[in-house]
Structure formats: structure tokens, C-alpha cells
Amino acid sequence: MVGALVRTxxxxxxxxxxxxxxxxxxxxxxxxxxALRHALLRVRSPRLVVDLRDAGWVDPLGVGAVVAGCDVAGDRAVSVVVHRPTSVVARRLRAAGLPGSALLHR
Incomplete structure (x- = not known):
């Protein structure tokens, strides 16, 4: 796959x-x-799931986008789950400030 495919x-x-x-x-x-902006600003949902189970590598800007989206979600009282990131991506997300409680590895 040349690049990522993002669907909402x-x-x-x-x-x-x-x-x-x-x-x-x-x-x-x-x-x-x-996609994160659309999910948070256009769709009124009490929960945001960022599903990374089929994602491979996520560069630092992508990690930053996920963490920033999660921060905005928190400001809007939307709960966030980052679903099944690879161990490398999970470490990067935690290092960038994502709470470990937002990571779901199952």
C-alpha cells in the first residue's frame, strides 16, 4: 500500500x-x-474510536494529529479510545502525551 487510507x-x-x-x-x-476534525466538529458522538489495527507505521506528524485530536475530544467531553496500535506506535503516542488509559490493545 502506497499510503494510508482513512475512513470514518x-x-x-x-x-x-x-x-x-x-x-x-x-x-x-x-x-x-x-477525518479527526470531521469526527469531532461535524458528528456529535459521545465516543471517538481511532482504529489503528490495520495501520502499519505512523510518522511523528501522524502521532501528533492523533494526540491533538484526542485533546480536542477531551475538551468536548468526548471519550476517546485508540484501538490496537502497534507497540511502537503506542509508545510514540504515550511519549507524545496520550494517556495510557486511552489505548486499547485488544
């Missing part, structure tokens, strides 16, 4: 899901940032 959907439980497939390079970060 509303799950049956009302959660907004941002699903990432492939590697998130600098070019794909803009797509990820737009």
Missing part, C-alpha cells in the same frame, strides 16, 4: 470511528487530521 463511520453503538489502514506518512497525515 458511525458504529452501531453511536461511536464515531476513524479507521486507518496502511502507513501514515507525512502526506497521509493531512487526511487523518481532516
Amino acid at each position: 463511520r458511525v458504529a452501531s453503538n453511536g461511536s464515531m470511528v476513524v479507521q486507518v489502514r496502511g502507513n501514515v506518512s507525512e502526506a497521509a497525515t493531512a487526511q487523518l487530521r481532516r
Whole structure:
């Protein structure tokens, strides 16, 4: 896969899901940032799930976009779960300030 594919959907439980497939390079970060912005500002959902189970590598700008999106979600009283990041990406997310409680490895 050349770059990441980012899709958004509303799950049956009302959660907004941002699903990432492939590697998130600098070019794909803009797509990820737009999806997170849409999820947080346009869709009124009590929960945001950033699904990284099919994501490979996430560059530092992508990590920053996820953490910034989670920060905005917190400001809007939206709970956030980052679902199944790789161990490397999880370490980067924690180092960038994402609370470990937002990471779901199952």
C-alpha cells in the first residue's frame, strides 16, 4: 500500500470511528487530521474510536494529529479510545502525551 487510507463511520453503538489502514506518512497525515476534525466538529458522538489495527507505521506528524485530536475530544467531553496500535506506535503516542488509559490493545 502506497499510503494510508482513512475512513470514518458511525458504529452501531453511536461511536464515531476513524479507521486507518496502511502507513501514515507525512502526506497521509493531512487526511487523518481532516477525518479527526470531521469526527469531532461535524458528528456529535459521545465516543471517538481511532482504529489503528490495520495501520502499519505512523510518522511523528501522524502521532501528533492523533494526540491533538484526542485533546480536542477531551475538551468536548468526548471519550476517546485508540484501538490496537502497534507497540511502537503506542509508545510514540504515550511519549507524545496520550494517556495510557486511552489505548486499547485488544
